Amino acid sequence: MRLNGQRSRExxxxxxxxxxxxxxxxxxxxxxVGDRH
Structure with missing residues (x-):
């Protein structure tokens, strides 16, 4: 988590x-995409 700058599990x-x-x-x-007309 610390590597990504996130401090909590939340x-x-x-x-x-x-x-x-x-x-x-x-x-x-x-x-x-194929469903469009």
Whole structure:
């Protein structure tokens, strides 16, 4: 955690959740590209 400048597990969990959300949005965008008219 210290290497990334994060001091608490809560910060790590929050960053991890944010990164997970971003990956999900990107996956949805990639899957939906062919669905556009």
């Amino acid at each position: 910060m790590v969990a929050r960053y991890g959740a944010s990164a997970t959300d971003e990956r999900a949005r990107e996956a949805h965008h990639q899957a939906a």
